[in-house]
């Protein structure tokens with residue numbers, strides 16, 4: 001499975017089987033996370049066979065039988081949540097290409113049971129649950145192209161790379177499926193991405209940026225977050 005199919009197939013999975021992640025895949029995941037940490041300057045960490053982080057009762061989105069997870073530990077400061085969203089989603093889609101399911105979790109976990117190394121100047125932003133899903137997730141509602149684009153100043157035909165970028169952005173996970181973002185086409189290689197107001201929208205916007213860039217490929221786009 002390549003990253004395109006990974007994006008098309010991914011859905012949040014909240015109920016997991018007992019099947020452990022194979023040693024060979026663990027090696028690939030560890031290597032991928034190391035390379036993401038080097039590139040991003042963040043400190044994503046993976047934990048296998050740790051069943052307690054997702055225990056407890058939550059008002060929203062209970063995750064069941066989660067035994068493996070990634071902690072999203074990033075630098076403190078402005079713009080860091082977007083970066084964590086961008087690189088976290090890169091990991092999520094990589095996992096999907098290995099046939100491993102995921103669910104981002106902003107609130108559905110028990111912080112005191114989470115294993116994480118948090119160095120000075122860094123903080124824990126979120127978790128990503130992962131493993132082999134019992135079910136492969138549900139299709140959910142999505143906004144339409146017109147609801148997430150602003151093309152009023154664009155006088156030329158809409159390029160195909162932009163349409164594909166939006167199509168992939170609409171497949172991105174967002175907290176409570178809020179899809180609070182809007183793309184504006186600026187020129188043949190630049191778009192602006194505006195974040196709406198809401199819960200975890202800073203992380204969402206980084207996730208959406210990654211989806212847009214992949215959707216637009218092989219066209220290279222500069223996505224400016226506003």
Ligand SMILES: Cc1cc2nc3c(=O)[nH]c(=O)nc-3n(C[C@H](O)[C@H](O)[C@H](O)COP(=O)(O)O)c2cc1C
Pocket residue numbers: 010011012013014060061062063103104105106107108109126137138140171172173174175176177200203204207
């Ligand atoms: C930043 C972020 C935080 C999330 N937090 C939770 C959570 O705490 N609990 C949960 O069950 N789902 C959580 N989700 C998953 C979303 O509810 C899910 O992505 C959204 O409903 C869209 O569905 P899909 O991922 O299947 O496309 C989160 C997603 C994102 C992007």
